[in-house]
Amino acid sequence: GGGSVVSQLYAALGDMALLRAKSKGKGMMAWQVSFVGEGGDDYGGLFRESIRELAADLQQAVPTANSLFIPSPNQRYNVGMNRETFVPNPSLSSTSHGNQANHPSPIKLHFAFIGKIMGAGMRTSNPLGLDLPPLIWKRFLQQEVTARDLAGIDERFVRSLSLLRLHGLESSWASLGLTGSASIVGCNAFLGSSPLSPTSLSSSSPATLRSTAGGMAAGGHARGVGGGGELDLSARGSGGSETGAGAGAGVGAGASLVWTVRSASGRVVELVAGGGKRPVLFHERDLFASTALKYRLSEFDWAVEAMRHGLGQNVPLLMLPLLTYRELRVRVCGEVSVDLEVLKGIIKNKLDSADSERIMAWIWQTLEEFSNHERKQFLGFVWGRERLPRDTSGLQLEVRTQATHGDDHLPSSHTCFNALDIPRYSSLKVLQDKLRYAIAHCKAIDTDFAARGPQADDSEEDADHDDSHQYSPVHARLQSEGLEDHFGQFASDSAAEREVDGPQPQSTNAPCRIS
Secondary structure (H helix, E strand, O other), X not given: OOOOHHHHHHXXXXXXXXXXXXXXXXXXXXOOEEEOOOOOOOOOHHHHHXXXXXXXXXXXXXXXXXXXXXXXXXXXXXXXXXXXXXXXXXXXXXXXXXXXXXXXXXXXXXXXXXXXXXXXXXXXXXXXXXXXXXXXXXXXXXXXXXXXXXXXXXXXXXXXXXXXXXXXOHXXXXXXXXXXXXXXXXXXXXXXXXXXXXXXXXOOOOOOOEEEOOOOOHHHOOEEOOHHHXXXXXXOOOOOXXXXXXXXXXXXXXXXXXXXXXXOOOOEEEOOOOOOOOXXXXXXXHHHHHHHHHHHHHOOHHHHHHHHHHHXXXXXXXXXXXXXXXXXXXXXXXXXXXXXXXXXXXXXXXXXXXXXXXXXXXXXXXHHHOOHHHHHHHHHHHHOOOOOOOOOOOOOEEEEEEOOOOOOEOOEEEOOOOEEEEEOOOOHHHHHXXXXXXXXXXXOOOOOOOOOHHHOOOOHHHHHXXXXXXXXXXXXXXXXXXXXXXXXXXXXXOOEEOEOOOOOOOOOOOOOEEO
16 A cells, blocks of 8 residues: 555655665665654664565565565465465466556566665665565576475475376366365366355454456466456365365366466466366376466566566676575575574673673673574664674674663663663663563654653753654655655664663553654
């Protein structure tokens, strides 16, 4: 929608090359951003925050019909490898054609824009944290992909297709149309009329992702089929079958396998003209399996090609063959795991000498006990990013002492200038509790102008934080005025701090401030 992070960034930056990268504060930026209702000055932190919010916006657990990316089938059904990954929404392929060769469709332009963001992230060492499976990265490198790669996205499909291909009895071939394998592959003539609740997408509500029939398959031959032109992205129920809209009227119950296939989005498409009514004969099972596999292996190519084109506007594509798909993934999306040893090489002890050794030891013990998710939250709190780039040689995070603050205060961060301020805590437990609370709940970037409203006061304690605002990613927008002069500059200051007049409350609704 128009209020999403990706749509706002695209509206402001879609026509820009994003090639310039200048330093402002500590770090490099490809654009400058502001947030509605907030007073954060962008010295790098807001820029990094906008990239982090973009990645979150693109990877919604419950997508809509227009989502650019959707959870992979392995994620939806919680099976197989790469369960955390997302894939381009193949249901958008039907809207990916422009009117002319030199007028790409808006959908392709959006995917090309994502590619430009990837390139800008590589140039500024600010990776875009997308979780894409190996198949997508291999197609970025224009490498051949196989059924093993598809299993890394949709293991149920690969296993079911193999069962159909290896079926050896012609007498029972037609009855396979009533099996769960045929339903998962999407080749049964009658798919049923009672869609099941997609528990893999939502435990309490039906799937929200629905796609209109009429999509393009590999080679341009496949098209959507189905009663009413819509199919649910539904999960397989306890009975072992996945259901959707009916198709294939006119095919007898004894010849219920037809030339259709289910895409990653759940939409059923015809593999050949009239495939919804054409039976798959027993001697055609190998041909059907290879055709279905070819379609599934290439169903994302149009989106990958658009992203690759966008990436090529910022980085030379000639360098890609020098990389493995794993190396490309890390360069574009950063390290998925936050390595404590890498953090030790980045974090610099600037604590007051009186408690330097003791507090620093507590910080290392806390980070060591953190889960990877908590370490990512820590990076987001202090840096405005959740992933470290491949090359961390130029990164530095200073840990400093908040001498006037004690156990009643949370730590503060300055994301533009890579600094973490730690109050003089009395024990390891207090430090751990305060830091965990801060990284999980302090989301505001609010000390660059006085915007606290009726709760604000003129106390001396707040004098150093008279620029204040509350951060809300939904209302983020780019500062488009004068953007041509600033899109190559990068910086944002965000420090998170919350002060209370007594012991730290446990309520998660307590107000937080970030400067």
